[in-house]
Amino acid sequence: MSTASRPNCYSMAAVVCSVSSPSPCSDDSDESSEGSSSLSPSPSCPKRWHRWLPGTYFAVAVVNAAATALFFPVEDQTHYFGSYYEHPEHLPLNRLFFSGLMLASLGSGWAAAFLSKRAGASAHVRSAAGYAMINWFQSLLASMSLCPSGFRYGFIPAYDLQPAWHIAFAVCRALLLMVGLFWMQLLVFWRIDLLEQSSNQKYCGKCIRRLLQMQTFSAAATAASLFSVGMALCDVYYNDDVFMVSIYSAVLLGVLTLLCNVATGVAAIWSLSKSFLQLRKVLRLTDLQDTPVGTSLRQAGRFAFLQLMGVSFSLLFSFLVVPLTLLGNSVDLVVPLGKAEIGLSLDTRWIWLLFFAQAGDFLGNAFAALLLSGSHRLPKMDHVSQPSRTSAQMSCRICSKKPKAVPADTWSPAWRAKVEELSMRGMTLRSLLCFYQEDLPSLGWRYSPKEHKTRDVVRGSIIPLTGREESSYALSTFNRDGAQRAAVMVTHNWGNCFNDLLAAVIADALHECSFSLVAKLLDEDCAFLHEILTQSGRLDDTYWICAFAVNQHLTICHSNPYDQDPLTDQLHPVCACNSLNIFDPDGRSTSSEINKFDDMMYHLASTGGCRQVIAIDQSLDLFNRAWCVAEIAEAKRLEMKQSLKLASKASIMQRAQTLENLDVRRMRAASETDKEIILNKIKKSVSIDKFNHELQALIFDPKSGLLASWNAMDSLQRIGEVGRLVRWGLADAGSGKVWKAWDVCE
Known part of the structure; x- marks a missing residue:
């Protein structure tokens, strides 16, 4: 705006910004990046809700310990889907598997706690923290997905006595799994979209957007089918035709959702791989090895590689865990061999693969969330510097009622x-x-x-x-x-x-x-x-x-x-x-x-x-x-x-x-x-x-x-920096025009 000419007489009741009146705040302050201590004068938002965060790791451990105690496998001799299981010798092994899965769940819970302590740094880190929480909740239920051969989970009644419990857990886990898969794809999509904007290159943004839309539709339809199946199994409403249609629909829609998820992951991996290779190409085009620009390019390349690894981990384990989980919740496999039938109990053979796949899924998704958030570079909420002026502490609550802008009707x-x-x-x-x-x-x-x-x-x-x-x-x-x-x-x-x-x-x-x-x-x-x-x-x-x-x-x-x-x-x-x-x-x-x-x-x-x-x-x-x-x-x-x-x-x-x-x-x-x-x-x-x-x-x-x-410089902003380097590097095309100016300005 001009400082030589005078604009109109602002209504200063309107000029007052959308921050509400001061109110008592905690002494916590949100420092958001390396070197941001120079911005310490900033007024702090209320962070009373963050006071529980120092005990987050302990709270997660308590929740996992309580779940382990409540659901710890006990011996059970009951009928299950019309079959009679007598494998008491497998109970110690099943308890070992269960304890291992709960331990992996504890790791995913601590990753969620770690992200929660940095959730104030940016909206993207908060979203990654939300995904980590979903992954943790899903891992708690997934620990109960071992085939119940001769044992049951703690206080939960046997399936023949109360099937609703088992159905409820299965449906909840399926819903959390679908929400988690979709949430992860959103985190990836935001990266690809920003990468396209900042680099002015075409990756797979439109394709991923359409796949996400397909996943949304198929996941909603799958949830409806699962609900219909659950109602039928609980004897609330049962009809043979409706039941079979619901079963087949749930399976087909679930497979479609999984295929869309895999396709999205493959597209994201291709996009991140392309950006990584483009950065290497830019570095080769010009002699920048020992310059600040070369250092920036190498750092961006390493970051792009880490993002690629995070998405790859998530895709790999998600691709493995879904079919193996379905296998783990099915009845024993019986494979004819000559004249004899040898039962390949999931408890002794396939359960090992199921165990490692699920444990890897919990920890792999937690690791992917950490990489995709970039939160390991951000400071903790409870160890940030204090504002230099306590009198400037004020509420950041946005007014619920938007005031009238200007008297346009006059x-x-x-x-x-x-x-x-x-x-x-x-x-x-x-x-x-x-x-x-x-x-x-x-x-x-x-x-x-x-x-x-x-x-x-x-x-x-x-x-x-x-x-x-x-x-x-x-x-x-x-x-x-x-x-x-x-x-x-x-x-x-x-x-x-x-x-x-x-x-x-x-x-x-x-x-x-x-x-x-x-x-x-x-x-x-x-x-x-x-x-x-x-x-x-x-x-x-x-x-x-x-x-x-x-x-x-x-x-x-x-x-x-x-x-x-x-x-x-x-x-x-x-x-x-x-x-x-x-x-x-x-x-x-x-x-x-x-x-x-x-x-x-x-x-x-x-x-x-x-x-x-x-x-x-x-x-x-x-x-x-x-x-x-x-x-x-x-x-x-x-x-x-x-x-x-x-x-x-x-x-x-x-x-x-x-x-x-x-x-x-x-x-x-x-x-x-x-x-x-x-x-x-x-x-x-x-x-x-x-x-x-x-x-x-x-x-x-x-x-x-x-x-x-x-x-803040979370991973979403850093992926924008990767795109920026790609755009300027390709525009420079080895001429050195951009990097000469970059050395002076950056």
Whole structure:
């Protein structure tokens, strides 16, 4: 947002972010990544529920011990499916198998506890922790899947006496198994989807999505069939035809679900293998062995290999355990040999294979969850650093009732027309690059990417170019693609380098978290960057940038009290057009274009959607501009998707402490009048101190704050980094253009 022109009078009751009023919190803080201690000023969310986590391992052990004691096999001489089993000599072996499976279940439970202690680091780790819990619950029931030959499980009645118990356990285990398989496939799908986005390569994302849809349908149908079978076996409802149809349907649908699961796993393995081989190819194309880039590529390659191993482990054991479990729950196999029939009891022969397959499945899935989450790189929730300001502790509960955005029903027709007109002044990336390559140097003005700020570009290029038409650049003939509805609103500081602003926009289009690399390429080889955007299909993305969207001939063109060219130290010349600059001290002018930003944001957000990109200058000065902070808070309140673009992670780590004492009373605005407007509107709805606390939460909250994506580096983010390296490596194609800039910027 411009710091030279004044936007509208925000309703500061609306500016108050969606964080609720302060409430007592625990002293725990959520540190989310290596080196994130520099972000320790962040207010902490309530973590009372995490106080039980230090005892999680002990609680898991208690649950497993109780289950072992309750279900420990005891001798039983009963009829089972019409057959009479007398194998008391196998009871010790069956007890050994049962104890081994419960021990493996304990391992999967501890893996779930490990993930739970890091669940606050990111949503992806929380999802992996949920899968680990399902795997643990399923493993507890799976420990009771040995064929009941001459024994029964603890207090559970014999099958002939009470079949409902056995059916209930079997159905519950089948449902948990299907949920676990599907959950694992979702974790894998998110990886492949992000890998495709970040690498701009085609893997198997669409195929996996369709297989997941098929699994959902077949799993639901299988569950319905199993329920029908269970009702029949429990004598609730029995019909021969319905029973047989249900049996065959459950088997066929179960096989279909298993085949879809296997196909999904194979597709995921192929995709991860392809990315791993592409990284090796990039490393071979260029001589990067002893460079920081080479180190990054090798680390990404190792990570891709670990992800590949995690998915492979899960697929292998899931493929083995399902048929073996069905085998284990069936009757004894009788194989004729000559004239004699030798019974191959599952207790003595096949049960060994079943035991190792199931134990491997529990532990293999737990190991896969750990690898796929990346949680081993994240700190524990109960051993993180404390916030430096306990007064900043506050609740992160989101308001249950969304307040009304703006009084849209009170807009006059002329006001509404201007709001709608402003929302249609977005520019495509193609047009922005044309301005940078052609229009910016067309007036003979010597542009310096490292020196000139956005305000210099407005004064030295945009205003002179549009002087004859007396319009905004977006509406002028210089905008090649014409003004369009904005899909992304860019919040920025006019004191930021224009090169960094454009680099932040391009980085957003390329799904880059930082813009240093893009800024370097933009300065040295813009045509190369244009080619990458063309290949990525991002040139038609539309962005709303106030410097281009606002008609500067209605705001600042006739006066220039302080904007100097940094190369000449001379004030930029003023415009000689016939337009009149609108003076609007109270922000109520209908014809003004700088007093309707919040209304335009609401209009964009409520009519087709819009997201916000926050282009941060390297000194983080944007957070000290009152109108910029107000715009960020308003977008948060409107629930617009927000993304932060910084020069690099190092820039935020080095300067984050400067944001610790943010105070809206010390922030700067274009004039004292603007500052008074902001402060007065805050005071009408909330105290200044409370607003400052909420502002801290808006920036630092470890789960929903603007810096949250910079704090964590779980495996999902790292797979995005793998895709990023693949994309840049393939674009470089051995030329060294990318890696030369990478060495400077990364």
